[in-house]
Amino acid sequence: MEKVTGTIVSPKGFHGAGMHCGLKKRKKDLGWLYSDVPCQVAGVFTTNLVQAAPVTYTKALVKKGQAQVIIVNSGNANACTGEQGIQDTATMAQLAGAALAIDPSLVAVASTGVIGQLLPMDTMAQGIAKLAKEGSGRDFQQAILTTDTCEKSVVYQGKIAGRKITVAGCGKGSGMIHPNMATMLGFVTTDAAIEQTLLQELLAELTETTFNQITVDGDTSTNDMVLVLANGQAGNPCIQPNTVEYQAFKEILAAVLTTLAKAIAKDGEGATKLIEVVTRGALDDLQARMISKTIVGSPLVKTALFGKDPNWGRILCAIGYSGAELDVNQLTIRLGEIPVFTQGMPMIFSQEDMACYLENPELVIQVDLGDGTGQGRAWGCDLTYDYVKINALYHT
Amino acid sequence: MEKVTGTIVSPKGFHGAGMHCGLKKRKKDLGWLYSDVPCQVAGVFTTNLVQAAPVTYTKALVKKGQAQVIIVNSGNANACTGEQGIQDTATMAQLAGAALAIDPSLVAVASTGVIGQLLPMDTMAQGIAKLAKEGSGRDFQQAILTTDTCEKSVVYQGKIAGRKITVAGCGKGSGMIHPNMATMLGFVTTDAAIEQTLLQELLAELTETTFNQITVDGDTSTNDMVLVLANGQAGNPCIQPNTVEYQAFKEILAAVLTTLAKAIAKDGEGATKLIEVVTRGALDDLQARMISKTIVGSPLVKTALFGKDPNWGRILCAIGYSGAELDVNQLTIRLGEIPVFTQGMPMIFSQEDMACYLENPELVIQVDLGDGTGQGRAWGCDLTYDYVKINALYHT
Numbered sequence: 001m002e003k004v005t006g007t008i009v010s011p012k013g014f015h016g017a018g019m020h021c022g023l024k025k026r027k028k029d030l031g032w033l034y035s036d037v038p039c040q041v042a043g044v045f046t047t048n049l050v051q052a053a054p055v056t057y058t059k060a061l062v063k064k065g066q067a068q069v070i071i072v073n074s075g076n077a078n079a080c081t082g083e084q085g086i087q088d089t090a091t092m093a094q095l096a097g098a099a100l101a102i103d104p105s106l107v108a109v110a111s112t113g114v115i116g117q118l119l120p121m122d123t124m125a126q127g128i129a130k131l132a133k134e135g136s137g138r139d140f141q142q143a144i145l146t147t148d149t150c151e152k153s154v155v156y157q158g159k160i161a162g163r164k165i166t167v168a169g170c171g172k173g174s175g176m177i178h179p180n181m182a183t184m185l186g187f188v189t190t191d192a193a194i195e196q197t198l199l200q201e202l203l204a205e206l207t208e209t210t211f212n213q214i215t216v217d218g219d220t221s222t223n224d225m226v227l228v229l230a231n232g233q234a235g236n237p238c239i240q241p242n243t244v245e246y247q248a249f250k251e252i253l254a255a256v257l258t259t260l261a262k263a264i265a266k267d268g269e270g271a272t273k274l275i276e277v278v279t280r281g282a283l284d285d286l287q288a289r290m291i292s293k294t295i296v297g298s299p300l301v302k303t304a305l306f307g308k309d310p311n312w313g314r315i316l317c318a319i320g321y322s323g324a325e326l327d328v329n330q331l332t333i334r335l336g337e338i339p340v341f342t343q344g345m346p347m348i349f350s351q352e353d354m355a356c357y358l359e360n361p362e363l364v365i366q367v368d369l370g371d372g373t374g375q376g377r378a379w380g381c382d383l384t385y386d387y388v389k390i391n392a393l394y395h396t
Numbered sequence: 397m398e399k400v401t402g403t404i405v406s407p408k409g410f411h412g413a414g415m416h417c418g419l420k421k422r423k424k425d426l427g428w429l430y431s432d433v434p435c436q437v438a439g440v441f442t443t444n445l446v447q448a449a450p451v452t453y454t455k456a457l458v459k460k461g462q463a464q465v466i467i468v469n470s471g472n473a474n475a476c477t478g479e480q481g482i483q484d485t486a487t488m489a490q491l492a493g494a495a496l497a498i499d500p501s502l503v504a505v506a507s508t509g510v511i512g513q514l515l516p517m518d519t520m521a522q523g524i525a526k527l528a529k530e531g532s533g534r535d536f537q538q539a540i541l542t543t544d545t546c547e548k549s550v551v552y553q554g555k556i557a558g559r560k561i562t563v564a565g566c567g568k569g570s571g572m573i574h575p576n577m578a579t580m581l582g583f584v585t586t587d588a589a590i591e592q593t594l595l596q597e598l599l600a601e602l603t604e605t606t607f608n609q610i611t612v613d614g615d616t617s618t619n620d621m622v623l624v625l626a627n628g629q630a631g632n633p634c635i636q637p638n639t640v641e642y643q644a645f646k647e648i649l650a651a652v653l654t655t656l657a658k659a660i661a662k663d664g665e666g667a668t669k670l671i672e673v674v675t676r677g678a679l680d681d682l683q684a685r686m687i688s689k690t691i692v693g694s695p696l697v698k699t700a701l702f703g704k705d706p707n708w709g710r711i712l713c714a715i716g717y718s719g720a721e722l723d724v725n726q727l728t729i730r731l732g733e734i735p736v737f738t739q740g741m742p743m744i745f746s747q748e749d750m751a752c753y754l755e756n757p758e759l760v761i762q763v764d765l766g767d768g769t770g771q772g773r774a775w776g777c778d779l780t781y782d783y784v785k786i787n788a789l790y791h792t
Contacts, residue, residue, distance in 0.1 A: 050716030050724055080712060080724070082741050115709030116742045222713050299695070300787055307788030313511030316476060317618055320446030328446055328476070345478050346512045384788075385781050391696055392703030392780075 001158035001252045004166075007137025008033060010155045011166040011191035013233035017135020018143030021127025023075030023113070023120070030127045031143030032096055033187060034069040038106055039229040040196040041067035042203040044211070046224035052079035053089040054109040055225060061108055062227070065196040068106040070187060070227060071096040072144050073124065074172070075113040079222045088119045095128040110185055110225050112146060112172060141170045144185055147390070148173055152263040156252045160245045163236040165192040167249075169256040171226075173264030186211060186226035186260055192249055193232035194239040202250060203228050210257040213289060213378040214265040215297045228253075265379035270386030272361070273305055274379065279367040282374035287324040289376030294322035295365060296380035306382035308358040310349075312340040315365060330370035336363070343370075397554035397648045400562075403533025404429060406551045407562040407587035409629035413531020414539030417523025419471030419509065419516070426523045427539030428492055429583060430465040434502055435625040436592040437463035438599040440607070442620035448475035449485040450505040451621060457504050458623070461592040464502040466583060466623060467492040468540050469520065470568070471509040475618045484515045491524040506581055506621050508542060508568060537566045540581055543786065544569055548659040552648045556641045559632040561588040563645075565652040567622075569660030582607060582622035582656055588645055589628035590635040598646060599624050606653035609685060609774040610661040611693045624649075661775035666782030668757070669701055670775065675763040678770035683720040685772030690718035691761060692776035702778035704754040706745075708736040711761060726766035732759070739766075 009016045018031035043062035045055050061067060071092055078085045089109050097104030111119075132139075141151045153170040171186040194202075203226065211226055232238070239245050266274035277295045282288035295301055298318040304311035312333050319326060329344035336357045339347045357363075405412045414427030439458035441451050457463060467488055474481050485505050493500030507515075528535075537547045549566040567582040590598075599622070607622060628634070635641045662670035673691045678684035691697055694714040700707035708729050715722060725740035732753045735743045753759075 048713065048716035049722055050712055080709065080737070080740070080742065115712070116737075222716060299783075303784055303787035306784065309788070313476065316446055316511070317444065320444035320618060326445055341476070341512075344476070346476065383784060385784050387695075388699055388702065388779060388781050388784060391699035392705070 001156050001255065004155050004157050006155035006168060007153060008140055008168045008170045008187060008189055009137035010168045011189045011233070013037060013191060013231050014189045015134060016137045016140035017132040018139030018141070019127065019131055022123045023073060027145070028139060028143035029075040030073050030131060031140040032069055032071045032131060033140055033189065034100055034102065035229060035231040037231055037233070038066045038068045039231040040065065040194060040199050041108065042196065042200040042228045044203055044207045044226050046222060048222050050080065050222045052077050052111060052223045053081060053085035054078055054111045055223060056086065057089040057093070058108045058110065058225060058227070066106060067108045067229060068102050069096055069100060070108045070110060070229070071128070072110045072185070074144055074146050076111060076117055076119050077113045077115050077223050078111040078119050079115045081116065081118050084118055088121055091121060092124060092128070095125055099128055099131065100133065108227060112144065112185055112223050115222065144170070144172045146172060147269070148267055150267055152260055152267065154256055154259040156255050158248055158252045160192060160236045160239065160248055163234050165234040165236055165249070166190065167192065167252045167256050169260045171260040171264055173267050184211065184224045184264060188226070188228040188253070188256055190228070190230045191232065191234035192230055192239065193234065193236050194230050194249065198239065198241055199228060199230055202253060206254050206257050209289070209376065210254070210261040213293055213376070214261045215293060215378070215380050262379050265381055268381035269390045270384040271381030272384055273382045274362045275302070275305060275365065275381060276362065277365045277367065277378050278375070279369070280375045281369040281371050282376070283325055283372040284374040285376050286374070288374040289378065291319055291322045291324045291367060292376050292378035294318045295367070296378045299383055302380065302383035305358070305363055306384050308355070310335050310340060310354045310358065316341060319367065326369055327371060332368040332370065334366040397552050397651065400551050400553050402551035402564060403549060404536055404564045404566045404583060404585055405533035406564045407585045407627070407629070409433065409587060409627050410585045411530060412533045412536035413528040414535030414537070415523065415527055418519045419469060424535060424539040425471040426469050426527060427536040428465060428467045428527055429536055429585065430496055430498065431625060431627040433627055433629070434462045434464045435627040436461065436590060436595050437504065438592065438596040438624045440599055440603045440622050442618060444618050446476065446618045448473050448507060448619045449477060449481035450474055450507045451619060452482065453485040453489070454504045454506065454621065454623070462502060463504045463625060464498050465492055465496060466504045466506060466625070467524070468506045468581070470540055470542050472507060472513055472515050473509045473511050473619050474507040474515050475511045477512065477514050480514055484517055487517060488520060488524070491521055495524055495527065496529065504623060508540065508581055508619050511618065540566070540568045542568060543665070544663055546663055548656055548663065550652055550655040552651050554644055554648045556588060556632045556635065556644055559630050561586065561630040561632060561645070563588065563648045563652050565656050567656040567660055569663050580607065580620045580660060584622070584624040584649070584652055586624070586626045587628065587630040588626055588635065589630065589632050590626050590645065594635065594637055595624060595626055598649060602650050602653050605685070605772070606650070606657040609689055609772070610657045611689060611774070611776045658775050661777055664777035665786045666780040667777030668780055669778045670758045671701060671761065671777060672758065673761045673763065673774050674771070675765070676771045677765040677767050678772070679721055679768040680770040681772050682770070684770040685774065687715055687718045687720045687763060688772050688774035690714050691763070692774045695779055698776065698779035701754070701759055702780050704751070706731050706736060706750045706754060712737060715763065722765055723767060728764040728766065730762040
């Protein structure tokens with residue numbers, strides 16, 4: 001497989017557009033993504049018990065297995081908006097379906113932005129009426145952003161049973177148009193042919209090691225959603241479980257999801273650094289992931305790395321309260337490749353080498369529990385003055 | 397019962413002292429607290445799997461049921477210091493016992509400060525030799541602090557079976573001499589007579605609703621410890637379970653622990669506000685406590701209140717991911733006494749009244765789930781630039 005340039009509409013038979021309709025002051029706030037033919041759809045959704053109307057709506061749609069359109073707005077999360085919010089989501093689907101002459105029951109809906117305000121449906125209707133049928137993938141990728149500082153997208157290609165297939169993804173991370181919470185959206189398109197149940201299984205499995213392993217501030221949003229659309233236009237024979245083709249597709253999808261997850265972590269609110277934690281030698285993969293995610297979520301580790309301080313005591317402390325089993329006397333911690341703690345005792349290291357390493361915009365913390373074969377990664381970012389500023393200075 | 401002025405040595409037969417021995421630059425860093433006679437001792441300790449040497453040591457001592465002295469240093473946590481750290485803790489107990497002519501097996505040890513450095517035992521030995529036998533309770537209360545901005549102590553008195561009994565407590569919170577992590581220490585003395593197993597039961601039960609319900613940054617320290625010493629000098633008949641006397645003592649102890657817990661939350665690193673969350677109407681008390689603690693631990697809620705923003709969407713979001721069961725349509729949220737969300741829908745409120753309320757240095761968030769009789773409180777503080785500064789600017 002290889003990474004190629006392109007956008008969310010690079011896979012065969014996908015189209016997209018994005019525009020400013022008026023939910024935000026100036027930036028793009030409305031977009032759609034659709035396929036020439038109905039797609040197998042898979043989705044994963046927030047585990048927050050308070051779920052926005054589009055989450056409830058699209059979850060039900062994914063259960064039925066097919067979708068052809070995703071309509072997305074930013075600037076308003078349509079969350080905690082009661083019965084009216086659910087009606088408004090259905091109306092968005094109706095309007096998008098009508099405009100594209102596609103069955104509205106195949107239209108998925110996603111929203112991100114401020115909580116607790118009704119969508120201005122006149123504005124939405126006018127926007128949907130004006131949205132281009134042949135727009136650009138980049139416009140769509142921009143329309144889903146809030147205070148993200150950059151677009152997040154990636155395209156991979158590979159061969160499956162002799163056919164070139166393309167998988168593209170885009171996402172929005174932890175920025176907010178109104179800073180209400182870190183809403184995450186991810187969309188993936190592919191022209192590969194694959195059964196819906198298999199696609200759903202694969203997405204759920206890979207989400208555990210990608211999107212579920214990132215954290216910016218520990219707040220699980222009401223609007224999180226990742227959708228995959230597969231339209232089969234690449235012409236490969238439908239991918240079957242436990243085959244070489246399945247393995248090849250899984251690798252490509254994993255690469256797309258991992259790239260998006262890291263990009264979202266790196267662009268966390270106020271972040272100056274991407275922090276990756278790699279844990280090895282745990283009892284199992286789950287424990288390794290728990291440790292990695294606990295470290296990368298610790299405010300004390302995050303502030304230390306913002307301050308370029310190799311404060312391994314805080315890393316060790318986070319490992320201790322992660323809930324994973326461990327023997328401190330078997331434990332090794334490295335910052336980059338520099339050992340700072342080995343088998344229960346602090347290590348002496350070159351302050352110069354360390355200071356130099358901590359200047360990097362991407363830092364890796366390596367933990368080895370020396371206890372088993374479990375491994376897992378997690379990604380996050382540092383905690384900075386700007387995080388506090390972004391989230392404290394705004395007034396609802 | 398009534399709150400009275402006094403210190404940790406106000407109960408009959410207790411003595412204490414504190415001094416600067418040289419672990420810190422200038423501030424007091426060594427203290428002891430002892431009783432004329434052996435005490436029943438109860439203790440609760442950090443659940444972090446990485447535990448400092450004094451935690452392991454004192455845990456074993458509490459299991460045996462009696463103690464007469466607590467020797468405490470600040471400025472060095474004696475954590476992650478291997479075999480030498482354990483020996484150093486035992487030496488501290490030996491030296492303190494010898495200096496006070498008290499059996500060293502009755503000496504509890506607590507440490508707080510930087511992780512991963514051996515204690516300078518020459519300095520410690522010289523300090524212990526110089527420590528006053530008849531010092532002041534306030535000196536002890538100061539010697540256990542790190543970057544706390546104030547002493548935290550409280551004294552209550554009440555009558556048990558016609559005898560006046562006194563319960564005093566002091567604590568240190570989320571400051572750090574070296575900003576390694578929020579180490580919490582709490583010490584309680586009483587002249588009441590009570591059996592050890594009953595005292596231990598009571599402390600464990602009350603810790604759940606007091607110290608375990610505060611959070612500053614979600615990082616559970618390697619050194620947390622709360623000890624209660626009861627020397628029986630008040631002359632009351634030994635308190636028995638399920639009696640009026642037991643209930644009276646429990647109320648006084650609860651008042652002492654709650655006061656200390658709130659004081660620690662209020663003096664969290666960089667804090668400008670104490671935040672109290674009161675949840676009612678949950679299925680049970682445990683779920684109510686979970687909700688309260690999740691809200692008060694949310695970085696987005698903490699930054700909003702620092703910014704004086706009534707951002708109830710973030711409160712609702714935290715309730716949703718707290719792990720507790722809920723029906724949004726039954727849910728009410730109040731800031732102070734002002735309803736902001738009622739039965740699934742946002743409320744319109746006076747911006748002026750709200751702005752005025754959010755100026756208070758102590759804020760109360762009230763949640764009612766309308767679902768049962770469970771209730772629970774939690775305490776925390778806002779997340780400010782100074783939290784980031786304190787934890788990022790220091791270099792190990």
